[in-house]
Amino acid sequence: MASLNVGSLGEYIREQRRNAQYSLRQLAEAAGVSNPYLSQIERGLRKPSAEILQQIARALRISAETLYVQAGILDERQEAGLELRAGILADPLINERQKQVLLAIYDSFLKENAAAAPDGPAAAGAVEKAIATAKAVGARAAQMRVPGMGTAKDGSWHGQDEAQDRNQDQAPDQAQDQGPDGAVQTTGD
Structure with missing residues (x-):
């Protein structure tokens, strides 16, 4: 685990708070922490827990992972992986x-x-x-x-052209269409 870099974390939170046009008191209230505690975090005097960082991130409407990286809890590669997963799932x-x-x-x-x-x-x-x-x-x-995903008989990758290739290989009295779910459906005369 990386070391906690509270000085730059506090500066980063202060910068994000100012960008969001929150006063210290407004952010403290939105994050559910006391005004003096948030002030100490911003000045690098206190080390917030991951839970507090998550509350602050939620109040600032930024990624909690971004604050974890700033705090040294998470490295940037892990953050990128989490963002990728979130993007796929969303x-x-x-x-x-x-x-x-x-x-x-x-x-x-x-x-x-x-x-x-x-x-x-x-x-x-x-x-x-x-x-x-x-x-x-x-x-x-x-x-x-x-x-759109699968492998050919030889194990090579192929995509959406798969259904078109199979349609061309079909006998004239049979055709294949893709249904609404994307599955290939065969119809005959």
């Missing part, structure tokens, strides 16, 4: 299965990168392992019938 344009597949792919890459240091002996096989993992996740996605 995206209204993809369904729950697609969200889970994207998170699984991301997690598999993180595990591969953590297992193989860039200059270590395992680095040579890391790319091959990542590709194999991505193919396995793609195969699971195809089994889950996630539109």
